[in-house]
Amino acid sequence: MLTALAPAKINLVLEVLGRRNDGYHEILSIFHAIDLCDILVFELDEGISLRSSEPSLEFEDNLVMKAAKLLKETTGCRWGVRIKLEKRIPWGVGLGGGSSDAASTLCGLNQLWELRLPTSELAKLASKLGSDVSFFVYGGTALMGGRGEKLIQLITQPLTYFVLLIPPLPRMPQKTRQVYANLRVDHFTKRQFIVRALGSLVQHKCINCSFLFNVFEGVAFELFPGLNEYWERFREAGAASVHLAGSGPTLFTMFSNEQEARELYQRLQNWGLESYLVRSFSADKANKFEFMKDK
Numbered sequence: 001m002l003t004a005l006a007p008a009k010i011n012l013v014l015e016v017l018g019r020r021n022d023g024y025h026e027i028l029s030i031f032h033a034i035d036l037c038d039i040l041v042f043e044l045d046e047g048i049s050l051r052s053s054e055p056s057l058e059f060e061d062n063l064v065m066k067a068a069k070l071l072k073e074t075t076g077c078r079w080g081v082r083i084k085l086e087k088r089i090p091w092g093v094g095l096g097g098g099s100s101d102a103a104s105t106l107c108g109l110n111q112l113w114e115l116r117l118p119t120s121e122l123a124k125l126a127s128k129l130g131s132d133v134s135f136f137v138y139g140g141t142a143l144m145g146g147r148g149e150k151l152i153q154l155i156t157q158p159l160t161y162f163v164l165l166i167p168p169l170p171r172m173p174q175k176t177r178q179v180y181a182n183l184r185v186d187h188f189t190k191r192q193f194i195v196r197a198l199g200s201l202v203q204h205k206c207i208n209c210s211f212l213f214n215v216f217e218g219v220a221f222e223l224f225p226g227l228n229e230y231w232e233r234f235r236e237a238g239a240a241s242v243h244l245a246g247s248g249p250t251l252f253t254m255f256s257n258e259q260e261a262r263e264l265y266q267r268l269q270n271w272g273l274e275s276y277l278v279r280s281f282s283a284d285k286a287n288k289f290e291f292m293k294d295k
Helices: 061-076 096-110 119-127 133-138 175-181 194-203 227-237 260-269
Strands: 002-019 025-045 048-052 080-086 141-145 150-153 161-165 251-255 275-279
Touching: 002 096, 002 133, 002 161, 002 194, 025 096, 025 194, 025 275, 048 061, 061 080, 061 096, 061 119, 080 096, 096 133, 096 161, 119 133, 133 141, 133 150, 161 227, 161 260, 227 260, 251 260, 260 275
Parallel strands: 048 080
Antiparallel strands: 002 025, 025 080, 025 141, 141 150, 161 251, 161 275
């Protein structure tokens, strides 16, 4: 039996440079893993099955199931697996939980099935499952390009604290596709935000919060009616700056000081708002499993 943590992510910077000939958008983004994690437990079995604390996720096209089947078909492994998924990352709000679960499945089964595939090969398989799945194979902080398949690991920022606010808004099926579809030419940028953020990272070993940027903030208020109200409440609670965490309605602000982050988090909790106090999840924690071989 093997237990794995699948961390969520936030986009510290997310630019869209334009639309590609293949219909996808050309992106540049700095992904950052955080310690809000789903928990997956893998046990050897004859077939491949999934049980989840969120029953609505128990279907054949779930990325966890796709990842397990892809790895088995690619390697010809004779084993199967029984997977238990405990969802702690809110789903459908732009935190990448599904992609992270898929990456942890690839990495976990690589160990459980004793396949010994290198990380680079797992990342190639991950790219077949989704544009951002490869990031979670490595974790930490990374620059993503292309449609998400190009990845460069970046130096790890000092320990950073984040407060997340999940507005109680309807969750949109296929939200990512809809959000991209609503981008206009005037939303496209020219790498200027990435250049500033990378410069800050190289010079100061961290990204200044004034350099955070998410292109979807230009369309989010149209796609998520009521988001502006929670944006303002976040500011009223004491957030110096508020940003979208990804392509969904999740909002975040960041701190270098834990006590300041905890005070804001507690204030949101007192107001009855769904919120999380999280920290950076560094690359050296990725793919570290609690492993007990089945006898």
